[in-house]
Amino acid sequence: MKYIQIGKTDLIVSRICFGCWQLSPKFWGNISLDEWNLALKKAMELGINFIDTADAYGDGFAETVLGNFLEKLGCRKNLIIATKFYWNFTDPQNRYPDTGYDYIIKECEASLKRLKTDYIDLYQIHAWDPLTKPDEVSAAMTLLKKQGKIRWVGVSNMNVHQMNMYLKYMDIECFQPLYNILDRDVEKQEFPFCLEKKIGVITYSSLARGLLTGKYKGNEKFQDSRANHPRFTGENFKKICISINNVLMPIAEKMDITVAELALRWILTHPAVTSAIVGIKKPEHIETVIRAADDILETRLWHSIASKMSSAYDK
Numbered sequence: 001m002k003y004i005q006i007g008k009t010d011l012i013v014s015r016i017c018f019g020c021w022q023l024s025p026k027f028w029g030n031i032s033l034d035e036w037n038l039a040l041k042k043a044m045e046l047g048i049n050f051i052d053t054a055d056a057y058g059d060g061f062a063e064t065v066l067g068n069f070l071e072k073l074g075c076r077k078n079l080i081i082a083t084k085f086y087w088n089f090t091d092p093q094n095r096y097p098d099t100g101y102d103y104i105i106k107e108c109e110a111s112l113k114r115l116k117t118d119y120i121d122l123y124q125i126h127a128w129d130p131l132t133k134p135d136e137v138s139a140a141m142t143l144l145k146k147q148g149k150i151r152w153v154g155v156s157n158m159n160v161h162q163m164n165m166y167l168k169y170m171d172i173e174c175f176q177p178l179y180n181i182l183d184r185d186v187e188k189q190e191f192p193f194c195l196e197k198k199i200g201v202i203t204y205s206s207l208a209r210g211l212l213t214g215k216y217k218g219n220e221k222f223q224d225s226r227a228n229h230p231r232f233t234g235e236n237f238k239k240i241c242i243s244i245n246n247v248l249m250p251i252a253e254k255m256d257i258t259v260a261e262l263a264l265r266w267i268l269t270h271p272a273v274t275s276a277i278v279g280i281k282k283p284e285h286i287e288t289v290i291r292a293a294d295d296i297l298e299t300r301l302w303h304s305i306a307s308k309m310s311s312a313y314d315k
């Protein structure tokens with residue numbers, strides 16, 4: 001496993017990050033907790049030290065499961081934990097964005113309790129909240145930092161303008177955007193901005209929710225949140241699967257890595273990217289992506305994959 005510093009922080013993290021959204025039954029169905037625990041154990045054995053979760057994943061469930069794991073194995077100090085806040089799920093039927101001062105202070109305490117820890121390494125604002133002024137958010141984050149409850153601040157799902165609004169009042173050390181071979185919007189503005197400001201980047205949906213593993217033919221039916229997702233239904237689904245099979249599979253085979261490893265290596269080759277987060281349910285998921293971080297791609301191959309995938313997909 002290769003390790004890298006997040007932005008200007010003292011956090012040295014594995015280039016593959018273990019994502020915990022899969023512990024949200026609403027989005028991913030009920031997964032086996034035994035398998036999940038084995039997967040995280042395996043990930044640690046393979047050198048992964050970086051975990052991404054959120055208070056909202058399963059309305060506290062993901063943090064609770066992770067907290068139980070940390071306590072049982074006594075391994076908190078060996079891991080770098082990133083979590084998030086934003087969705088106020090006090091009433092799960094009526095969740096709403098909330099980055100108000102009081103909510104942040106209260107929710108951080110709740111996350112610490114669920115995670116069975118007394119500090120969060122990277123505390124991320126899950127998305128932009130238009131109703132709360134950035135100085136109010138910053139006041140809460142600054143207090144939490146001063147109290148040692150959080151170590152560094154990150155943001156997710158924001159554009160340059162929104163990051164700049166926060167930067168007027170506090171440091172941001174890490175940005176978590178959607179990024180993979182099929183979703184490249186942040187290359188235009190956010191990646192250059194993060195490079196310039198030395199803000200780390202950790203990518204989510206790095207495998208496009210499983211599409212970029214090459215395991216689908218295009219006729220599968222899903223029981224989870226992918227059931228009605230346009231990329232996982234109808235002609236679109238078939239078209240993307242064919243592109244992945246035609247473009248990525250032969251390259252991965254030639255390199256003797258899995259398609260998932262090639263897709264992640266493609267992400268990790270971008271100089272703005274710190275780590276790629278992968279959503280994991282079982283040990284095989286981690287075992288078959290682990291070599292992604294061994295190396296980066298040659299520039300020519302990176303561009304060739306990007307252009308072939310975009311033209312194949314646009315047809």
Ligand SMILES: NC(=O)c1ccc[n+]([C@@H]2O[C@H](COP(=O)([O-])OP(=O)(O)OC[C@H]3O[C@@H](n4cnc5c(N)ncnc54)[C@H](OP(=O)(O)O)[C@@H]3O)[C@@H](O)[C@H]2O)c1
Nearest residue numbers: 019020021156204205206207208209210213277278279285
């Ligand atoms: N900040 C945000 O707003 C945000 C949003 C989304 C995600 N995230 C974070 O990013 C993480 C990853 O993103 P994601 O969950 O959207 O999707 P992802 O990592 O692109 O895909 C995860 C899915 O890919 C499949 N998979 C993973 N590894 C595999 C392997 N080696 N072989 C075959 N299939 C594999 C599994 O699907 P199957 O069900 O088919 O097995 C898994 O559920 C999340 O867990 C979360 O921590 C953050």
